[in-house]
Amino acid sequence: MRSLLSFVVLTLGLLAAAEPVLSPYILHEKRTHIPTGWTLKRRHDPSALLPLRFALTQRNIDDIGKYLMEVSHPESEKYGKHWSASDVRDIFAPSDKTIDAVRSWLLESGVESERIRSSPTKGWIEVTSSVEEAERLLHTEYKLYGHSSGKEHVACDAYHLPAHIAPHVDFVTPSVHFDAKLTRRDSSEPARSIGQPGTGVGPKTSGKLEAAIPNDLSTCDQYITLDCLRALYGVEVTVPSSRSNSYGIVEYTRGAYLQTDLNMFFGNFSPDLYGKSPHLVSIDGGYAQTQDQGFDFNGESDLDLQYGMGLVGPSQTVTLYQVGDISEGASFNNFLDALDGSYCYYEGGDDPIQDATYPDPNEGGYKGPEACGTVTPANVISTSYGYNEADLTPFYTARQCSEYAKLGLMGITILYSSGDFGVAGHFDLCLNPDGTQTADGMIFNPTFPGTCPYVTSVGATMVPSGSSVYEPETACEEVIYSGGGFSNYFAMPDYQKTAVEYYLTHYHPDYPADIWNSTGKSRALPDISANGANYVVAVDGEFVLIYGTSCSTPVNGAIFTMINDARLAVGKSTIGFINPTIYSSAFAGAFNDITSGDNPGCGTNGYNATPGWDPVTGLGTPNFPKLLAAWLALP
Structure with missing residues (x-):
């Protein structure tokens, strides 16, 4: 999938996976602006809890375009030979190497093993963390934003990951993302x-x-x-x-x-x-x-x-x-x-x-x-x-x-x-x-x-x-x-x-x-x-x-x-x-x-x-x- 990203974004993820365990932190994602309708309210409470989630890079995902062309291009011998849902799941599940790398880093950073949960499909790792701990793990600052509709949103301007971990993580939530739900509205909202x-x-x-x-x-x-x-x-x-x-x-x-x-x-x-x-x-x-x-x-x-x-x-x-x-x-x-x-x-x-x-x-x-x-x-x-x-x-x-x-x-x-x-x-x-x-x-x-x-x-x-x-x-x-x-x-x-x-x-x-x-x-x-x-x-x-x-x-x-x-x-x-x-x-x-x-x-x-x-x-x-x-x- 990363081969489809712009060159600027590509440079964030194409790092050698064979780094030593102790490696410098590098910028992983950065937001350039606050979206329309949102305003900064204050620094987030350090003791507040965050459902910190790491989206793990998926195995074979760089080849997904090739696989799709094989069943979709009219000149391909495999045209129309579509995959089953289980085929898709098995081919793209993150590797054990990726799961072990992120889990080991969290353990070495002081996160207790009982707080580290992997999804059954291996695609995500979740840690219920305090804001203070999340800021230390990601070298960032969390802030609370307000929307004109009354909605509140937690985000940071940028976050960092160790160089040897970055290739194993697509993105972290909550972080720089602002596609917050705004369905609730008051009577004054159009x-x-x-x-x-x-x-x-x-x-x-x-x-x-x-x-x-x-x-x-x-x-x-x-x-x-x-x-x-x-x-x-x-x-x-x-x-x-x-x-x-x-x-x-x-x-x-x-x-x-x-x-x-x-x-x-x-x-x-x-x-x-x-x-x-x-x-x-x-x-x-x-x-x-x-x-x-x-x-x-x-x-x-x-x-x-x-x-x-x-x-x-x-x-x-x-x-x-x-x-x-x-x-x-x-x-x-x-x-x-x-x-x-x-x-x-x-x-x-x-x-x-x-x-x-x-x-x-x-x-x-x-x-x-x-x-x-x-x-x-x-x-x-x-x-x-x-x-x-x-x-x-x-x-x-x-x-x-x-x-x-x-x-x-x-x-x-x-x-x-x-x-x-x-x-x-x-x-x-x-x-x-x-x-x-x-x-x-x-x-x-x-x-x-x-x-x-x-x-x-x-x-x-x-x-x-x-x-x-x-x-x-x-x-x-x-x-x-x-x-x-x-x-x-x-x-x-x-x-x-x-x-x-x-x-x-x-x-x-x-x-x-x-x-x-x-x-x-x-x-x-x-x-x-x-x-x-x-x-x-x-x-x-x-x-x-x-x-x-x-x-x-x-x-x-x-x-x-x-x-x-x-x-x-x-x-x-x-x-x-x-x-x-x-x-x-x-x-x-x-x-x-x-x-x-x-x-x-x-x-x-x-x-x-x-x-x-x-x-x-x-x-x-x-x-x-x-x-x-x-x-x-x-x-």
Whole structure:
């Protein structure tokens, strides 16, 4: 995984493991700024207890990209030969050498053996420590920070590890990380702040739809419906139905759908789905709450399910992963815990200061154990939430990115929206030279998990005003701008090099090198796109127009689900991690190339949509008949 980090981050981990036991301390992680909304309150109480956790480096993790390419590249002899969950667990469990090194160091530092606990899957070591002891172990100072929502968070500015221990530890929590949960809010906090992960990262609306919607395709430049999408991407094709197929959509409480909204939408646009609900899988007490209603609560889930279910049709079950109770909420890690027990808190994983922990002691909180390897992942999983890459540390994003690679090894397709603010990050924030994020920053700010090379990042397009569904789309430039750009953390994966190098050679952005990652060596996003403007959605009993990569992501998820359906019906594997395939020559022309529009942000016009891949719309929008034929031709 570390081979995917930027060169600056690489230098933190590439140290010789054969150091003497007594070795000098070196910087392991450092935070350059306090995230927006947080303020320093005071030095933390030395006697307070910390759940100190060491994320151990995983065995063979440097080869995870190679393993994933073997089962994902269409020219590989192992294409489609996906791994089992036990294969993944056994290959990547930390080595005994790593476990022994960290444990010995803790013992030599005065930590009693009974306080040193290893997770059953060997991925983590936990020590319940006082702040004073933690500061001595890590050569740091812990401080208490406050958020405008009333949340408190413990963190340090930087921490150090002995040189012979650093290669064995990915990161330590709590430390420099600030992806704290902010789901609890008081009555004065705007409702849009509820949406974790990445608070406020949801679809946008231009308000209630007043006009009647024609039953034909004449107004798809103004109102996108299921029929418009079928016409745009050729999804009229009927494919066989496989009982083993599955499509999962992830939502985070308090966000929830309303059944009355699904009925209203399907009654108008897909009568054979009227009265149907998604198959709800509750994770950590998640449920389709109805006590809080409004666009900020219902818009995302209503959108995802109405179009996800509507496109795949009534014969395909759509699974709703509803994550987190109404009190504590949840993070991406909480969702990943449910899929992979080796990543779970109760096996040593999550940090209760960063990720929601269960049982939840709060009033009305979920009192059961945290979901830990209890959920079978769907073949395609679509998520319309995200963070700014700069919100998280490189080590933290690398660890989570490895989890997406493991899911890909098991044949699962992971889709994430690329963001709605062009080259700016969520909330329209841009980077400053000191690493802070502000509205008046000038440095492009990519989003995560879209920058992870093991997920498929989805941008947004639109039907231009006055155009029909049979004419080329453009990059979305109405209400939102398609997120795109170049990672500051992850290196460019091999599968993407030819396409991105062509773009940089022929359409090199005319911007100073200090406002974007112009090295030509970093992961680029998005990978693909779909329409993201003027969606007609039933929300809280009325039709509204919705915009965003939140629209385009479930559309692609539905299309890939139908392709899986066809492959499974003829005895073939799922398509799994699709990026090596869609960037290959075998899939040339399988996406509708988008060549106009841009994605403004950070005081610029952003990048331009160009022939071939570009950092606005990626490879383009899906051409379902061509994609289906190309995937059916693979083993």
